[in-house]
Amino acid sequence: KFDKRLFNHLIGEAKYIGEVGLDFTGNLKERREEQLQCFDYICSSINENQVLSVHSKNAEKAVCDILKKHKVKKTILHWYSGNLETLKELIEYGYYFSINTSMLQSIKGQKILKSIPKNRLLIESDGPFTKVNNQKYNPSKLQEVYSQIGAFLESPEINKLVWQNFKDLITQGKN
Numbered sequence: 049k050f051d052k053r054l055f056n057h058l059i060g061e062a063k064y065i066g067e068v069g070l071d072f073t074g075n076l077k078e079r080r081e082e083q084l085q086c087f088d089y090i091c092s093s094i095n096e097n098q099v100l101s102v103h104s105k106n107a108e109k110a111v112c113d114i115l116k117k118h119k120v121k122k123t124i125l126h127w128y129s130g131n132l133e134t135l136k137e138l139i140e141y142g143y144y145f146s147i148n149t150s151m152l153q154s155i156k157g158q159k160i161l162k163s164i165p166k167n168r169l170l171i172e173s174d175g176p177f178t179k180v181n182n183q184k185y186n187p188s189k190l191q192e193v194y195s196q197i198g199a200f201l202e203s204p205e206i207n208k209l210v211w212q213n214f215k216d217l218i219t220q221g222k223n
Contacts, residue, residue, distance in 0.1 A: 050086040059093055066101025067126055073106050084110065091118040096221055101126050101146070108134045116141060122220055127151065127174055128160060135163055144217050146172035149180050149196050158200070166203060170217075171210050 059065075068090050070083050091114050094100065099122040104111040108130030115123055123143045127150075128135060138145075145164050148171070151157035171193060175185030180192050198206030 064099045067103050069103035070107035070111050071105040088114050091120050144168045144170055146170045148172050148174050148178045149193050150178040
């Protein structure tokens, strides 16, 4: 359960808030309204300098609508797996996307990766929920994550690209 009192107590100290969002899969569908209220509250509470990492499983359009409603800017969509139409809308609004090697394992994941502008990509491990070379992710495999994604996207300097993207995200709106 969302602890609003604790959230309100800590929100002022946080630079990064995550992983927040919506998940309308399995048993979590039963808590849809509660999730919507919590995510709406979180998005209404953050300031323009805070960065959100957002989960959006089977709830991508609802996530997009709430982010836009509250004019949340510094947002990273974590392991996006929704449709390409909503992806386009999220890209147009200026959001970033954290990607991982598990996305390379499906045609849909590959289409999503190819659809995200390179200047909006960030790397995530999402360990231990992902695998690298058929082995459960651990920090020693991070460079392999970069290598595989860089090869797929034909970006040999993916490390530099991701670092620049992160710097652009955190300095967004400061010019």
